[in-house]
Amino acid sequence: MKDQKELSIKVDGKVFSINDEDLTLLDFLRSEAGITSVKDGCSPQGQCGCCTVLVDGQARVSCVTPVRRVVGREITTMQGLDGEIKNEWAEAFSQVGASQCGFCTPGIIMRFAALQKSGEQVEIEKVKRSLHAHLCRCTGWQTIVEAWEKVGKSEGIIETKEAALRASIEGRSTQKIGLDIVLGMGGFSSDTAPSNCLIAVPDSSGGWSLGENLTEARKLAQKIQGRRTTVKAVPPIELPPGDWDAVLKTNWVEPGYLETDSAWCEPGGEPSTPLANGGAFGSKLESPVPEVARSLANKYKRPVLAILSREDSVRLGPKRPPIAGGVNKNGQGIIRVARTPGIVKAINSVAPEIEVEEIDLRGPVTSSKIRAAGWAEAQILLCGALGEVGTIISPDGSSASAEVDERQINISVRCGQPLNETVLRSYCIGAAHMAWSWVTSESLTVDENGEVQDLTIRSFGIVRAGEMPEVHVEIEPDKSKSVNGSDAVFAAVAAATWIHKGTLPEWPTG
Template sequence: VGLRDSAPESPPARDRAARALNAHLCRCTGWQTVLDAWELATGVELTTTSGPNLGDSESANRRATIEGRSSQVVGPDVVRGRGGFATDTAPDDHLVAVPGNGPWEDPDAWVIGTTLAEARRRSGKVQGRRTTSGAEPPLEAPAGDWDAVLRTCWVEPAPLETEAAWCLPGGDPVGPLANGGAFGAKLNSPLLAVARVLADRHGRPVLMAPSREDTVRHGAKRPPVAGGARRDGTGVLRVARTSGITEAVSLVAPSLEVVEVDIAGPPTSSALRAAGWAEAVVLLTGAGALEVGESVCSPEGAEATAVVDQDGIRVTVQCGQVLNGTVLRSYCIGAAHMAWSWITSESLSVDHMGMVHDLTVRSFGVVGAPETPRISVEVIPGDGEPVNGSDAVFAAVAAATWLHLGAPPDLPGG
């Protein structure tokens, strides 16, 4: 609103609106849909597609929940800032808990205060910083004669809302999945159980309120990989030991041998967006085992194609009944942005002891609005049961982006 009011007779162009989003970090729908809304609101002819049509809220919410893999609500209130996150709904008389020393799973490791400021003061919290140390892939590539080699760094899911939960004494906790789940990063959060213990212990509602730095240190990450593959689809994929990751890779790349490796670092999860199998798709595409531009089929049966060139990113997706084209397109744009950003720019500096040193939003390498290529999405309607389509888009765009950069062995590829 302030940007529009700065020049009411001649609203600033899309590029200036993009620069105004530099401090914004929503990962769900990328930047482009925000800029499309800007053009629509200021009366500028849309440079992408026709205006949004949310249709009925039930279908929109269902598609959003399928894409986000957690409870999602779509509507004007969310856009206005009333998203229904856990921190938005905590009772007024709640205590606040912040991490002290020790694992998140231990209720005794949390420091309690009547306010966030008091709890942080008692915990001795020190503001996080961005390190000057470089980020390196933590795993060595397997020995062998390969047609393609891929090594990935630690990366941060970077959800807009950090993990949070609250609970009434004797009640059921409200957790990080109240509206959105960081594409799997919050699915196995221990905060709900700890919130219940602390609420019962203190006889008052307790809000678990870790900071951004806390979430980066303790939150789940996609496991780094280092792999080599041949044109016939065989190869070896070394990956940080993670429950379920071998099974995830085998669903799309049964001829890749998966070797899980113990490494020091933050916790990992196979629940993160396309973890393991997207890396396999990227590696096999680079090796020539998958054709450039060939449909990427997700384990759920969604299909996506992607073309990345100097003109931008072009995507097709088919994932059963569309339910709501505006919501599906938005999530696919977000997936394309996330894939482009992951391959080209993102990394975390993690030392040999497993400590994360990049602790600020700006240090994650997430590509901002002005640097994001224009993304077009063609949704192909289907008659089958609706399934997640944006994960297939993520894998397809990641593979196409990697090839566009020349398939550099180490990510990010710049």
């Protein structure tokens, strides 16, 4: 082993000594300095922006920055921001509902802080362009831009029991609301793991490699990083024969949650939840990492943090199942769908006249627990056959309608007592973004062996800030029991977007 000279770097005004030049700045900040506001959403891809810090006042993603390149430079993380400035950003994001799970928010605030400190007058279009370095799956960008406009002018926050209850209903998991969430303290497993945890990552043979830190564990795993493919995704299921008023074929779609699956466990203890402050749109409900952490902790008699890389989560995590369907205006039709537990029931819950054929495919695992899987596609096809959206009613009993053009999405939603309109609006805008993105841009290429080829977070096709129409939300008064409304919005906006795009037979429409 070559001798490595001791390095020192300055982080948030404090000097740290390090001895491993192979560490990235992200790994050092999290594992050595204990700074957990700097998040790992895609390392070493450098594409999600969650690990953004300031280097001499300039925003930089730390997961692709070798620590040796910042020797002698000033590193600022969320913890190092001036207290008043940090609080202003946190209040602005909280007041407009610009942070849901909170995983991406610290990195975005760091970029905004650098942009604000530049001293130049910043137009909104530049703010949106700055967000192209980031990915947020929850909010749909609009409220984040509103937070930029609100900073220093906020009038309070939305930290109430009613707000948290509405967030939990929409996220379908226990969620918190408040300044701590905006600042990245949402209780994510990779942040709360004991400092003496062994780190476990999947290896190339189907097992798990363990190390004292993430860098060491990944070296031992000896996995070659995959990239995105240039091969176009092709819908894998053929349309059912028949004369239909509307037909549609879709691809596998990646849920695209930002915090990859992670869980830690003490020997003899219970593992932490991978859900933390975000439900991952139903995608983590059957995550393997809690049981992996439990098993390895008991085996090695030490706490273990099991964590997936972005590439691992793409390869191992469940996808939205592809469909191919045809329906008529009378509500009858056939939907062929990748064999998925619970998917027939989901489709027939809203469209009992549609025959469902499950198809065995070579491809990634699919789940009916992902947001509105199956029933949304059925409703969308029925709307396409009629040529109008009308009112979408979800299995929960909420209702939504939507009108879409290239510049604007207008939504109306009824879902019981709103509890907190700011939070409900935020989740509806996020659902509208996910729907627009799904119809127009998202897919995964899967090869003949069933292996996903799009392995980078930017290859999923998630629409960026500045590429999204403005969303207007009308919340209809309702005194009945509060139920999830954003899933109905998701289906309604997807249907309206498809009709706006001419009910093209294959997604994404472009």
